[in-house]
Amino acid sequence: MYRSHVMVCGGTGCTSSRSLEIIQRFEELIAANGLSDEVKVVRTGCFGLCERGPIVVIYPEGAFYARITPEDVDRIVSEHLLKGRVVKDLIYHENDDKPTNTSLNDIGFYKKQHRIALRNCGMIDPENIDEYIAYDGYKALGKCLTELTREEVIDIVKKSGLRGRGGAGFPTGMKWEFGYKSVSDQKYVVCNGDEGDPGAFMDRSVLEGDPHSVLEAMAIAGYAVGASQGYIYVRAEYPIAVKRLEIAIGQAREYGLLGKNIFGTDFSFDIEIRLGAGAFVCGEETALLTSIEGRRGEPRPRPPFPAVKGVFGKPTVLNNVETYANIPVIINKGYEWFSQMGTEKCKGTKVFALGGKIVNTGLVEVPMGTTVREIIYDIGGGIPNGKKFKAAQTGGPSGGCIPASCLDTPIDYESLIAIGSMMGSGGLIVMDEDNCMVDIAKFFLEFTADESCGKCTPCRVGTRRMLEILERITNGEGRDGDIEKLEQLAKNIKATALCGLGQTAPNPVLSTLRYFRDEYEAHIYEKRCPAGHCKKLARVTIDPEKCIGCSLCSKVCPVGAISGKVKSPFVIDQSKCIKCGACMEKCPRGAISKK
Amino acid sequence: MKSLKDLEEIRKKTLDSINMRKDEESTRVVIGMATCGIAAGARPVLLAFMDEIGKRNLQHVTVSQTGCIGMCKLEPIVEIFEPNKEKVTYVKMTPEKAVRVVNDHLVNNRIVTEYTIGNYEK
Numbered sequence: 001m002y003r004s005h006v007m008v009c010g011g012t013g014c015t016s017s018r019s020l021e022i023i024q025r026f027e028e029l030i031a032a033n034g035l036s037d038e039v040k041v042v043r044t045g046c047f048g049l050c051e052r053g054p055i056v057v058i059y060p061e062g063a064f065y066a067r068i069t070p071e072d073v074d075r076i077v078s079e080h081l082l083k084g085r086v087v088k089d090l091i092y093h094e095n096d097d098k099p100t101n102t103s104l105n106d107i108g109f110y111k112k113q114h115r116i117a118l119r120n121c122g123m124i125d126p127e128n129i130d131e132y133i134a135y136d137g138y139k140a141l142g143k144c145l146t147e148l149t150r151e152e153v154i155d156i157v158k159k160s161g162l163r164g165r166g167g168a169g170f171p172t173g174m175k176w177e178f179g180y181k182s183v184s185d186q187k188y189v190v191c192n193g194d195e196g197d198p199g200a201f202m203d204r205s206v207l208e209g210d211p212h213s214v215l216e217a218m219a220i221a222g223y224a225v226g227a228s229q230g231y232i233y234v235r236a237e238y239p240i241a242v243k244r245l246e247i248a249i250g251q252a253r254e255y256g257l258l259g260k261n262i263f264g265t266d267f268s269f270d271i272e273i274r275l276g277a278g279a280f281v282c283g284e285e286t287a288l289l290t291s292i293e294g295r296r297g298e299p300r301p302r303p304p305f306p307a308v309k310g311v312f313g314k315p316t317v318l319n320n321v322e323t324y325a326n327i328p329v330i331i332n333k334g335y336e337w338f339s340q341m342g343t344e345k346c347k348g349t350k351v352f353a354l355g356g357k358i359v360n361t362g363l364v365e366v367p368m369g370t371t372v373r374e375i376i377y378d379i380g381g382g383i384p385n386g387k388k389f390k391a392a393q394t395g396g397p398s399g400g401c402i403p404a405s406c407l408d409t410p411i412d413y414e415s416l417i418a419i420g421s422m423m424g425s426g427g428l429i430v431m432d433e434d435n436c437m438v439d440i441a442k443f444f445l446e447f448t449a450d451e452s453c454g455k456c457t458p459c460r461v462g463t464r465r466m467l468e469i470l471e472r473i474t475n476g477e478g479r480d481g482d483i484e485k486l487e488q489l490a491k492n493i494k495a496t497a498l499c500g501l502g503q504t505a506p507n508p509v510l511s512t513l514r515y516f517r518d519e520y521e522a523h524i525y526e527k528r529c530p531a532g533h534c535k536k537l538a539r540v541t542i543d544p545e546k547c548i549g550c551s552l553c554s555k556v557c558p559v560g561a562i563s564g565k566v567k568s569p570f571v572i573d574q575s576k577c578i579k580c581g582a583c584m585e586k587c588p589r590g591a592i593s594k595k
Numbered sequence: 596m597k598s599l600k601d602l603e604e605i606r607k608k609t610l611d612s613i614n615m616r617k618d619e620e621s622t623r624v625v626i627g628m629a630t631c632g633i634a635a636g637a638r639p640v641l642l643a644f645m646d647e648i649g650k651r652n653l654q655h656v657t658v659s660q661t662g663c664i665g666m667c668k669l670e671p672i673v674e675i676f677e678p679n680k681e682k683v684t685y686v687k688m689t690p691e692k693a694v695r696v697v698n699d700h701l702v703n704n705r706i707v708t709e710y711t712i713g714n715y716e717k
Contacts, residue, residue: 001649003658005616038645060615060623060657084628084660123616133602134609142599256596264597
C-alpha cells in the first residue's frame with residue numbers, strides 16, 4: 001500500500017516543459033529519503049490546464065501544483081512528502097488576491113467542466129492497463145459480449161444521441177447500423193486519429209492519456225458491426241500517443257482483451273496502428289481509408305460511403321478518437337444518462353482545445369449547449385493583459401469566426417453552422433483587438449492552399465487565387481471589386497470541390513467577411529489595418545501632446561528612424577520605420593501608437 | 596483472461612491501490628510528522644498504520660502526514676477524521692497501539708479511549 005500518489009502530467013505540453021525530468025527527480029529523492037515503499041510516482045495523461053504546466057497533483061490531499069520545475073521537486077519532497085506540509089507558494093492559484101486553491105475541484109477551470117471523454121486523463125497511468133480496468137475499463141466490452149446482442153449495442157448508441165466528434169456530427173449509431181447491415185465476408189473498424197486542424201489537440205490528449213478507452217470502444221464497434229480487424233490511423237507527429245497506443249495494444253493482447261475469443265466468446269478482434277505522414281487531407285475519411293491501404297492519400301467521391309465500401313473495398317465503420325472515448329461510458333451508464341446532457345439535437349459533451357489570446361490555454365470538456373462566453377471567460381479565464389475580445393475561431397481551416405455579438409450562442413453543431421462557423425474537431429482559438437481578421441483569413445487559406453491534395457481543380461487552383469487576393473489586400477494593394485471576387489470564388493469552390501476539405505476551405509473568408517467586412521474595406525479603400533497588425537499598412541506615430549521628450553524611443557529604435565531634441569516632442573521618419581513596435585514598449589507615457 | 600470475473604478481480608485489486616485519487620469523502624488518518632513527532636518515533640507509527648490498513652484492505656481510509664500539532668510532549672500524535680464525526684486525537688502512539696487503533700476504531704468503530712488525549716489529561 002502506498003500512502004501517497006504523486007501524479008505528474010506526461011502529456012505533450014508538460015513533457016516539453018521538462019516533466020520527465022521532474023518524474024526522475026521525484027524518483028531519485030523519494031528513494032534517497034527511503035520513501036519508495038510509501039509514495040508512488042505516476043506519469044499520467046493531460047490534466048487540461050496546459051497553460052500552467054508542468055502539473056503535479058499529490059494525493060490523498062489532491063494538492064494541485066502548477067508550473068513546477070525540477071528544482072522545485074526538492075522542496076515538495078522534503079516538505080510535503082516527508083513532513084506532510086503542502087508547499088503553498090507552488091500551489092496553483094487563480095488570482096493573486098485569493099492565494100489558496102489546494103484541491104482540483106476548487107479550481108474554476110475544472111468546476112464547469114464535465115469530463116467524459118477525458119475522464120481518465122490525469123487520473124490513471126496510461127501505460128498500465130490495470131489502472132484503466134480499475135476505473136471500469138473493459139467492463140463495457142464484457143457487458144456487450146456476454147449480455148447484449150449486436151442489435152442492442154447499436155440501439156444503445158443510437159438512443160444515446162452520440163454524434164461524430166470529428167466535426168461533421170453524423171449520428172454514430174446510424175453509422176454503425178449501416179456497417180452492420182452491409183453484407184460482406186470481411187468488415188473493418190477504423191479510428192481517425194489524424195487530427196490536423198491547427199490548434200486542435202484533443203484527440204492527441206485522449207490517445208496519450210487514455211489509449212485503452214479507444215481500443216475498448218473499437219472492439220465494441222467491431223462486435224456491433226461484425227468486424228474482426230481494426231485500424232487506428234494516427235499521425236506520426238504524435239510520438240507519445242503512438243508509443244502509448246503500442247503499449248496499450250500489447251497489454252490488451254496479453255490480457256486477451258484483443259485477439260481470439262475475447263471473454264471466452266466466439267468474438268475475435270485485433271487492432272493495428274497505421275501512421276499518417278502528416279497530410280491534412282488524410283483526415284478526410286475517404287482519403288484516410290485510401291492511405292491505410294498504402295496508396296496516396298486522396299479523397300474520392302461519395303457514395304459509395306465507407307460503411308458500404310471502405311478499406312480494401314470492404315464495409316468500414318470509421319469514427320473519431322473522441323467519439324470512441326465516449327462509447328464505453330455510454331454502455332456502462334446507459335443511454336438515458338448520456339442523453340440527459342447537452343441540447344435537443346446534440347447530446348453529451350465536447351472537448352475543446354483552447355488556444356490563442358486566452359489566460360488558460362488548455363483542454364476543456366463541457367456539455368453541449370454551453371455558451372462560448374462560459375468557455376472563454378468562466379473556464380478559460382478570459383483575455384490576458386486586459387485586452388478586448390474580438391472573435392473566436394472554431395473548426396480550424398473549415399470553420400469560421402464567432403464575433404463578440406455571438407458570445408452567448410450555446411455551442412452545438414447546428415448553432416455554430418447557423419452563425420457561419422462549425423464545430424470541427426474542437427479547436428477554439430481566441431483573438432483579441434490586436435488580431436487582424438483579414439490576416440486570420442489569410443492564415444487559414446495559406447494552410448488549405450498548402451495542404452490541398454491537388455486532385456480537384458476548384459480546391460487546387462481556387463484556394464490559391466483566393467490567397468493571392470488576400471495577400472494583395474494585406475499588402476495594401478487591394479482593389480475595388482476584390483471582396484466581390486472573393487465571394488464569387490468562395491461560392492464556386494464550395495459548390496464544386498470534391499471533398500469536405502475543399503468545400504469548407506472558403507469558410508474562414510466568408511465568415512470574416514460576414515462579421516468584419518469593415519476591416520476588409522479599411523484595408524482596401526483606406527489602406528489601413530484597424531488592428532495595426534498588417535505591417536505594410538501600419539503607421540507608428542508619436543502624439544506630440546503626450547511626448548515628454550525623454551528620448552528613450554530614439555535610443556531603442558533599431559533603424560534610427562526616431563529623432564528630436566530632448567524635452568521637446570520626437571518624430572518618426574516613416575520612410576525608415578519598420579513598425580517593430582520597440583519604441584511603443586519603451587515609451588513611459590504611452591505616447592506612441594500603431595494604426 | 597477468459598471471463599468477466601477475471602476482469603472484476605483485477606478491477607478490485609487495482610482500485611484498492613488507487614482509490615485515494617477519487618475525491619470522495621474518506622476517513623483520514625493524519626500523523627504529526629514535524630521534528631518533534633519524528634524524534635518521538637512517528638515514522639514507525641505511520642508505517643504500522645499503513646501496513647495494518649493495507650492488510651485489512653480498508654479502501655476508504657487514507658494515511659497522511661501533518662506538521663506539529665502543538666503538544667510536542669505528547670508526540671507521536673495521530674488524529675483520525677471521519678466524515679460527519681468529531682475528530683479523535685490519539686497521543687503517545689506506538690506501532691503496537693497503531694495496530695489496535697486500526698482494528699478497534701477503523702474496523703469496528705470503537706474508539707480506543709485509553710489512548711486518546713482526553714484520557715491522558717485525566
